[in-house]
Amino acid sequence: MTAQPRTMPADTTGLQLDAYLPYRLSVASNAVSRLIARAYEDRFGLSIPQWRLTCVLAEDGPMNQSALVSRTGMDKVTVSRAAQGLAKRRLLVRSENDLDGRSHVVALSPEGLRLHAEIAPLALAYEAALISGLDPSEVALLKRLLLRLQGAAGVLAGERTEAS
Amino acid sequence: MTAQPRTMPADTTGLQLDAYLPYRLSVASNAVSRLIARAYEDRFGLSIPQWRLTCVLAEDGPMNQSALVSRTGMDKVTVSRAAQGLAKRRLLVRSENDLDGRSHVVALSPEGLRLHAEIAPLALAYEAALISGLDPSEVALLKRLLLRLQGAAGVLAGERTEAS
DNA sequence: GGTAGATAGTTGCATCTGATACTATCTCGC
DNA sequence: GCGAGATAGTATCAGATGCAACTATCTACC
Numbered sequence: 098m099t100a101q102p103r104t105m106p107a108d109t110t111g112l113q114l115d116a117y118l119p120y121r122l123s124v125a126s127n128a129v130s131r132l133i134a135r136a137y138e139d140r141f142g143l144s145i146p147q148w149r150l151t152c153v154l155a156e157d158g159p160m161n162q163s164a165l166v167s168r169t170g171m172d173k174v175t176v177s178r179a180a181q182g183l184a185k186r187r188l189l190v191r192s193e194n195d196l197d198g199r200s201h202v203v204a205l206s207p208e209g210l211r212l213h214a215e216i217a218p219l220a221l222a223y224e225a226a227l228i229s230g231l232d233p234s235e236v237a238l239l240k241r242l243l244l245r246l247q248g249a250a251g252v253l254a255g256e257r258t259e260a261s
Numbered sequence: 262m263t264a265q266p267r268t269m270p271a272d273t274t275g276l277q278l279d280a281y282l283p284y285r286l287s288v289a290s291n292a293v294s295r296l297i298a299r300a301y302e303d304r305f306g307l308s309i310p311q312w313r314l315t316c317v318l319a320e321d322g323p324m325n326q327s328a329l330v331s332r333t334g335m336d337k338v339t340v341s342r343a344a345q346g347l348a349k350r351r352l353l354v355r356s357e358n359d360l361d362g363r364s365h366v367v368a369l370s371p372e373g374l375r376l377h378a379e380i381a382p383l384a385l386a387y388e389a390a391l392i393s394g395l396d397p398s399e400v401a402l403l404k405r406l407l408l409r410l411q412g413a414a415g416v417l418a419g420e421r422t423e424a425s
Numbered sequence: 426g427g428t429a430g431a432t433a434g435t436t437g438c439a440t441c442t443g444a445t446a447c448t449a450t451c452t453c454g455c
Numbered sequence: 456g457c458g459a460g461a462t463a464g465t466a467t468c469a470g471a472t473g474c475a476a477c478t479a480t481c482t483a484c485c
Contacts, residue, residue, distance in 0.1 A: 110381035114316040114333075118388050118404065119293050123309075124334055125407040126290030128414035133283050135418070144441090145287075152278040163463060169278075170288055172443060177464060199450045199463040217274035224282050227413045231406065239406045240282065242399060243289040249391045250292035254299070308471085327433060336473055341434060363433040363480045432481070441472075451462070 122246070133223060141216055142186075146171055146179035148216070151205065154189065155213040159204035161194065188212060286410070297387060305380055306350075310335055310343035312380070315369065318353065319377040323368035325358065352376060 114120050130145065137143040143151070149169050154160070157168070162180060166173045180203055183189040188209035191201040205213065228236050278284050294309065301307040307315070313333050318324070321332070326344060330337045344367055347353040352373035355365040369377065392400050 108319050110319070110378055110385075112316065112381040112385055113320060114313060116404065117316075117384065118392065118400070119297050120313070121404050121407045121411075122286075122290045123294050125411040125414075126286045128411045128418075129283050130287050132414045132418045149278060149284070152276065152281075155274070156277060161463075173464070174443065174466090175441090177466095178441095181465095197451070197463080201464085214274055217276040220281065221274075221276055223417070226417055227282065227410055229413070231409065235402065235406060236282070238399065239403065240280065240285050242395065242403045243285045245395065246391055247285075247289040247292045249393070250289075250296045253387070253390055254292075254296045310471095325433080337434070338436090338473065339471090341436095342471095345435095361433080361481070365434085427485090429484090430482085433479085434477105435479105436475105436477075438475085439473095442470085443468105444470105445466100445468085447464105447466075449463085449465100452460085454459090455457090 118246075129227065133220075136219065136223065137216065140219075141212065143212075143216070144179065144182070146175050147183050150176065150179050150183060150203075151188070151209060151213045151216075154203065154205045155210060155217075159202050161197075161200040161202055163200065165203065183209065282410075293391065297384075300383065300387065301380065304383075305376065307376075307380070308343065308346070310339050311347055314340065314343050314347060314367075315352070315373060315377050315380075318367065318369045319374060319381075323366050325361075325364040325366055327364065329367065347373065 134145050137145065137148050146169075149171065150165060153165060153168050160168070162173065162176050165171075165176050165180075169176070171179075180189065180191065184191055187206055189203055190206050191203050194200045194202050231239075298309050301309065301312050310333075313335065314329060317329060317332050324332070326337065326340050329335075329340050329344075333340070335343075344353065344355065348355055351370055353367055354370050355367050358364045358366050
């Protein structure tokens with residue numbers, strides 16, 4: 098005989114929040130994001146969007162804002178504000194684009210590059226601490242599945258695909 | 262010989278945003294959350310916190326708000342406002358707690374239960390669509406890894422553990 | 426039994442976010 | 456070249472979020 102808790106409502110839907118993937122994903126992501134955001138904010142005064150721009154510019158070199166938008170998937174308003182914040186602190190420089198008067202080329206300043214080089218080890222240490230105890234193959238699978246979920250969500254949301 | 266793009270800055274940090282787990286996690290979670298939030302909002306007028314409360318109350322039965330806080334991990338302010346919104350629509354009922362004048366017992370109304378039963382299949386369909394093509398064992402591992410990341414983030418953030 | 430500290434929940438506030446609207450510039454077709 | 460529509464980026468506004476402060480109630484200790 099299966100035990101039947103007394104006040105349990107007859108939930109016949111088969112839905113359990115704890116096992117619901119979007120819920121698990123959101124809770125895990127929020128926990129990790131809060132941790133990381135606090136670390137960057139407290140020690141370096143960088144928001145997450147600012148940190149992302151810094152990373153992309155350090156990796157790929159100068160580009161304009163719309164390239165940053167497609168590279169990071171962030172909103173163009175978010176990118177604009179993050180770039181303004183970094184420019185105010187002289188961590189990046191925006192120069193006129195002679196070929197297109199609408200856009201500016203955005204590049205890390207030497208100080209920006211230095212800051213990135215300073216933060217990167219900390220960022221990697223956080224990642225290492227988060228995945229400590231996990232098998233590298235599990236981590237690789239995790240990243241692959243996350244990319245897959247992201248893609249599936251984009252498709253379900255009716256997102257325009259690359260090959261239109 | 263490895264091709265060397267011309268303008269690539271000397272990024273010797275070993276950090277690549279695309280491969281950085283917190284980034285992958287955040288982007289995937291945002292994509293999924295946006296999809297789900299829009300579905301619930303558009304069709305049923307429920308926010309994500311309201312939907313979570315509904316699920317927990319349908320699963321576990323009536324409880325007070327602080328129990329909802331520890332059950333869902335959401336902020337107590339978020340829970341309070343979500344409960345107020347649901348109460349305004351008569352989807353849940355708050356009754357005085359005779360044993361403790363500070364707290365109220367929160368329970369789904371019959372309409373609330375009915376709405377939950379109506380939404381649950383849609384929620385499960387979204388989950389199924391997101392993980393379609395994935396092996397069930399992969400999904401199980403994914404959920405396990407997400408829980409693990411969440412726990413690791415909590416520990417790193419100095420969170421009080423259950424067994425103090 | 427009265428006071429100090431803990432707890433339940435709400436309100437206020439400051440911030441972040443994203444959608445929309447707007448300006449400026451570019452491109453294309455004629 | 457010139458006007459219609461596309462694109463880069465910014466400004467503006469509404470809603471969500473979470474912290475801190477607050478009220479009310481409870482608990483525990485003297």
